[in-house]
Amino acid sequence: MSDHLDFTHETRPVRVVFRPGAATGAVATETARLGLRRLLVVCGARGADTARAVADALGPACAGLHDGALPHVPVEAADRVVAVARAAGADGCVAVGGGSAIGLGKALALRTGLPLIAVPSTYAGSEATAVWGLTENGAKRTGQDAVVQPRAILYDPQLTHSLPVALSVTSGINAIAHAAEALYAPDRSPLIALMAEDGVRAMAGALPEVAADPGSPRARGRALYAAWLCGSCLGATAMGLHHKLCHVLGGGFGLPHAETHTVVLPHVLAHNAPAAPEALAVLARALGTGDAPRALHDLAARLGAPTSLAELGLKESDLTAAAEQVAAQTYPNPREVTVPGVLALLRAAHAGDPPSGS
Ligand code: NAD
Numbered sequence: 001m002s003d004h005l006d007f008t009h010e011t012r013p014v015r016v017v018f019r020p021g022a023a024t025g026a027v028a029t030e031t032a033r034l035g036l037r038r039l040l041v042v043c044g045a046r047g048a049d050t051a052r053a054v055a056d057a058l059g060p061a062c063a064g065l066h067d068g069a070l071p072h073v074p075v076e077a078a079d080r081v082v083a084v085a086r087a088a089g090a091d092g093c094v095a096v097g098g099g100s101a102i103g104l105g106k107a108l109a110l111r112t113g114l115p116l117i118a119v120p121s122t123y124a125g126s127e128a129t130a131v132w133g134l135t136e137n138g139a140k141r142t143g144q145d146a147v148v149q150p151r152a153i154l155y156d157p158q159l160t161h162s163l164p165v166a167l168s169v170t171s172g173i174n175a176i177a178h179a180a181e182a183l184y185a186p187d188r189s190p191l192i193a194l195m196a197e198d199g200v201r202a203m204a205g206a207l208p209e210v211a212a213d214p215g216s217p218r219a220r221g222r223a224l225y226a227a228w229l230c231g232s233c234l235g236a237t238a239m240g241l242h243h244k245l246c247h248v249l250g251g252g253f254g255l256p257h258a259e260t261h262t263v264v265l266p267h268v269l270a271h272n273a274p275a276a277p278e279a280l281a282v283l284a285r286a287l288g289t290g291d292a293p294r295a296l297h298d299l300a301a302r303l304g305a306p307t308s309l310a311e312l313g314l315k316e317s318d319l320t321a322a323a324e325q326v327a328a329q330t331y332p333n334p335r336e337v338t339v340p341g342v343l344a345l346l347r348a349a350h351a352g353d354p355p356s357g358s
Helices: 025-031 047-061 073-086 101-112 159-164 165-183 191-210 216-238 241-253 257-275 277-287 292-302 314-329 339-352
Strands: 015-017 039-045 064-070 094-099 115-118 131-136 139-144 153-156
Touching: 015 025, 015 216, 025 094, 025 115, 025 153, 039 047, 039 101, 039 257, 047 064, 047 094, 047 216, 064 073, 064 101, 064 131, 073 101, 073 131, 094 101, 101 115, 101 241, 115 216, 131 153, 139 241, 153 216, 153 257, 159 216, 165 216, 165 241, 165 257, 165 277, 165 292, 191 216, 191 277, 191 292, 241 314, 257 277, 257 292, 257 339, 314 339
Parallel strands: 015 153, 039 064, 039 094, 094 115, 115 153
Antiparallel strands: 131 139
C-alpha cells in the first residue's frame, strides 16, 4: 500500500449470499426479503434446467421463466424480455447464468426499473457491477446505471460444477483481469486492492484444481469466491487498456469474450508494467512469482486455454485497425496508449508469443 493515502470508496447496498445450494435454497427468502412477489426468471437456452429449478424453488412467487438470453444482449432480446415481464406482471427478475443471462436481467432493469437478483454460473463478474450492455446493428453500447446493479447475489458453487473446464479456465482468467486492472485504476481504494490481491491468489490457486477435478466442491468454491472478489473490483473501479482492447476485439471483430481476455491479459500487463510497478508487484505476490505477465501466460497454456489471437480467428490484417480503435478512445491507463504500442502487444498476442519483458 502506498504511504500517501487519498481515496474515495463507495459501498453499494448489495446483499451477497455465498453457499452451496443457495440458488434453490435461498432464492425464495432473499426475494421475499426485498418485498418481491412475482419474479420473472431469465436464463439462456443452455441454462434452462438450472433456471427451472430456481423457478420451482420460488413457488408461487415465480411469474414465469424466459430462456431468451443471448450473447452481448441484442436489443431485440431486450425488447422481448420487457414484453414478457410486462405480460407476466413481474415485480422483479432473477437472472440465472453467465454474463449473458445477467446482462438480459440488467437490460430489463434498465428499461423498467424492476429490481434484479443475480445467480451467476460463470466467473465473468457482471453480477457485481452497475454496467449494462446492449448490441444493436452489430455495435455494443455500454453504460452505468445504479438501477441495473443486482440488489442481491446468490453465489452457489454447485451451479458451476457443470461449467466445462475450458470455459472455467478462461472465465477465471477473465475474472483475474478485473482484479489486475483494478490494482492500477485511478479510483482504486485500499479495500479494493486487498480484494484484488486475494481474488487473484484464490483464482490462480483454484483453476488448476478445477481443471484436475471439475467436480471438486473445494476448488469450485474457491473459484467462485475469487470471482466475487474480482467482480467487486470491476464494479468499483474504472478499467484500462486491457478491458478496452477486449471490448474492441469482441464487439468489432467478433472474438469470444473470456478467451480474448485470457490471451490479451499477459500482454497488456507486460506493456503497462513499467508504468505500474506497484500493481505488478502485488500481482506477482498473489501469483507467487517474480513475473506476473509470464505466470498468467503459462497458467493459461498449462491448463489448455488459448494463447494466441490467431487461434481465436483474428486476422493479422485486422491488427492495425484494432490498435487504432483502441488508441482513439479515452479511458484511464497507467501508460500512454499509442497505436505503435498497442500494435506491438497485439502482434505478440496474435502470434502467441510469451509477453515481452518476460
Ligand atoms: P455467457 O454468459 O455467454 O456464458 C458462456 C457460455 O457458458 C454460454 O453458452 C452459457 O450457456 C454457458 N454456461 C454458463 N454457465 C454454465 C454452467 N454453469 N454450466 C454449463 N454451461 C454454462 O458468458 P460469460 O463469459 O459468463 O459472460 C460474457 C458476457 O457478459 C459478455 O457479453 C460480457 O460483455 C458480459 N459481461 C458484462 C459485465 C458487466 O459488468 N456488465 C461483466 C462481465 C461480463
